[in-house]
Amino acid sequence: MTTYAAIVYTHDADWTSPEVADEMAEYGAFSAAAGSAITGGAVLHPTSTATTVRVSGGKGGDVLTRDGPFAEGKRCLPGSYS
Template sequence: MPQYAAVIYSRDADWTSAEEADTTKEYAAFSESAAAVIRGGAALYPTSTATTVRVQGGKGGDIVTTDGPYAETKEVLTGFYLLECADLDEAVKVAATIPGAWDGAVEVRPVIDFGG
């Protein structure tokens, strides 16, 4: 059965904070209701904890790091789920129930199976 990455873009928040308890409960409810198709996933810490890595000059070049995300945007990458669904239509239906879709966006993309 094909797998799909459901990549969540929503407001930048610390999902471990007490202020996010209600939203965290919504995600727990989603995880329980979609448990049959969820194969993995994770929430991410706020973008303030990110480090962007570039290699100048290509492979073997100088490693340059920058604190924070690559670009400032209203919606940021906040987490993802790996879904195993019959087809894209089913994956879209599941993604529509992810709380991040209600005030942000969830990108659904097929996962390439390299046989590993």
């Protein structure tokens, strides 16, 4: 059977905040209606929490983390369905 990934692009938001409750209800309704066809999915954190992870010196090297990258676009990738 063919599998597809539905990638959701929308405004950047804290999806736990009351301001987006109506929009989250729409995602919930979609998930309920298409539940038998959805095999997975994930919600990502807001872009303000982004962290870059690098390994210095290749495999086995030091793991370095820093804030960013910082999104400058109006739309972001908050999650996906599969």
